[in-house]
Amino acid sequence: MSTSEPAGRGTAVVIGGGMAGMLAAWALRGHARRIIVIERDHYPEGPQFRAGTPQARHAHLLLEAGHRLLEQMFPGIRDELVAAGATMVPMASGLRWLGPAGWMARHDADIAFLSCTRALLDHVIRQRVRAAPSIHFEQGTNVVGLTGGPYVVDGVRTVARGTGVRRVIDAEMVIDASGRSSALPRWLEELRCPPVAEERVDPNVIYLSRLFDRDPDTDPGFGALYLQTRAPLHRGTGSLLPVENGRWLCSLGSMAETEKLSGEQGFDTLLSRMRDPILRETIAGLTPAGDIRGFRPGVSVRRHYQRNAPDGLVVLGDAETNFNPVYGQGMTAAAFGAHALHAAVAGVGGIGHDAARVARAQVAAVSRDPWLMSAGEDARFPQTIGGPSGALARWQHRYLDRVLSHATHDAAIAAAFTRVMSLLDPPTTLLRPRVLAPVLLGIR
Template sequence: MTSSETTPGRGTAVVIGGGLAGVVAAWALRGCAERIVVVERDRYPDEPAFRAGVPQGRHAHLVLEAGHRVLEEMMPGIKQELTDAGALRVATSGDLKWLSSAGWMADYPARMAFLSCTRPVLDKVVLDRVRTEPSIEFLEGTDVVGLLGSARAVTGVKVRARDSGRDSGRDSGRDSGRDSGRSSARGEVRDIAAELVVDASGRSTSVPKWLAELGCRPVPEERVDAGVAYSSRLFHRPPGVDLGYQAIYLQTKAPDKPRMGVLLPVEGDRWIVSLAGMRGAEPEPGEEGFTKHLAQLRDPGLREALRDAEPAGEVRGFLPGPGVRRHYERSSPEGLVAVGDAASTFNPVYGQGVTVSLFCAQALRRIALRHGGVGHATARAARREIAAVSKNPWVMSCAEDVRFAATTGGPSGALIKVQHRFLDKVLAGATRDPLVTAAFHEVMSLVSPPTILFRPSVLAAVLRG
């Protein structure tokens, strides 16, 4: 059965990219499309493992409180499955020791928490749930090499197998002969028609280039680049060690101390430690660079925690590149939606990326259910909704990035200076008043908008400082 023979508006949806953003977007479309095809250039490992296609996966990741709420809503029971896979619960106060630019955050009885694990565990648990949906197929070991359609509408994708090994549609025995040539030799390009194409291919997306080839106008973009670089390593947790907390977060202090570090507990009785620096203060490569950067952090706490810890892997570096927000809601052909990093890429030091990807999937599902399918009306409304749910995280990230003198792009002028002064007062208040700390954590966990900082009780506590 071809897509044209299915119920109008409920034909085929193709998701470009089978990372976390892609598989959750595919899950969001279940029941709204007859067939959902996830095209992934890698092959998924049988057990949790780092993948070449997810270079950021070797570094510390967070699903913020708001993200866990969305994930549990979309996949009931997933938090327990993550816990069973080794994820550890970390309360945002008490379990987490947080040094902001103003000082150590005050403790309070935290209601919010996050589950801490390596990215491969998160990806595998979510992927296993998505594989239970019969309407979702996976084309592994396959590249998307272009879009079908015109400047008016995207009508599908062009794909090519990366190799002729085992069936790239493994675990999708529901194919029924559609799109023959699935395991064709590398080099043979074939088409997959679709009513909806979802770009979940991440920060290195080629979709803007392919749209130009179709004659589309460039997608409007915002860019800000703090020049952040990462260096990460896994460590065995020393037997019997008790730090008095589970995780530590040492933030930067602009503009004179643009270095940060985070230690998180992960499965296997290990810690993952990620160090980062903005442009001009990037970690130098290798073990020597890692050790040097660790010694340059504002506080010795993280270095002291690692004093007796044995490395559980090599030092790995990562250059995320600039933050980019693509405004597909302003200019896009019909039939196309972008989610996750393909839509908005953030400076990773704020931990927003995974949670915003989940926001995108939630928005996509909400709109697809409202419109009863995956037609053009769904794509138009989804683009607007995705832009809306990513706006606050983007504004928050950019506002902090421009504190650093070497940052390019981003907001400027009197208004941003006023925002910086107010946030500085909030952070100062959060070092001594639990009411302010709790409100700030709600904002940073994307549970509440920044406007909650103007609640009379919170504002009064801030101004008293």
């Protein structure tokens, strides 16, 4: 049975109602007559965690490039989030950042990141999206397959959770934004589509996180804290981020991790692996505001749907490229993808197959640099499976090591590196003369 006019003309289906799905639906407003978001969960009424996003209980931040795009898409959203408890943390003055070579130098930069729980960010954006008259939601529904054939996708097959009612929804465009657990490769195989090329990197990461009540009478001397690894000697990473309701969110990670760490003992083990005691000292004596939560994100994958996906299909967010979460790129990359989708449908003038082809190419283009950055860093650990290797990768690592060393005392280089990590500038900007000359010549 179909819920749309024949062949689904004018209808776009978005699989997944998380961050990437919400942004995709919003990006299609004004270009699709009807946008149907299919979400397997039922949304909570307020900013609460839900089962379908287990990663949401861990540190999330929206980088400068991401919240600039979010403000462009949803004017006033930054003020709305801050009013709801989010914090804008200036990268130069508010973040204490221990890089692989030492503490980042103080520098002048109009760059910040937005810090709050993922639950709050999802809720505020969801409220905006659900108010759009052309966007409709089917909650408590699983997508179990696609309709069409090897060359064209023209709809989805669904099953309602609980009742088992099966439906077919025709669509002119199908967007998979279902995240890391996307079943799209299997669905395409069922349609006898050729396999999609993949790049895979497995850094074997584990995370443990806990909320703490902040002490309003104590100034820790920073707005947020970020401790990076120093491969291959150290594999622990930690962050302390301000979130709503007067709390800190402490997330600890470990690379190349094979131990089954959990609970208080696991949390203390990861704390002991931090390169500096500042994180342990800051949370010592604070009151926990929740249980310790664990998460293994699994293998990072980049899928090249731009090469041979069938017409009518676009893939966004973690379903297209998912990263090691330690670098904080995921939500900003999802915003890049949604912006690319909007540019494609606006440029073509609709949601047809031409728009889908353009969107796939543009989404792949905007996910390339974040992927190269995260995969390149993961490859520093000898236990990592996959990732760039060879002479070029070794040269890049050596050069970046020198950049990071200079960033501990050279404000200009620290500022340039911060812009790259904030996804405002491509990594190639670190090869410009202002950075290249002092790094290669050893000028201090």
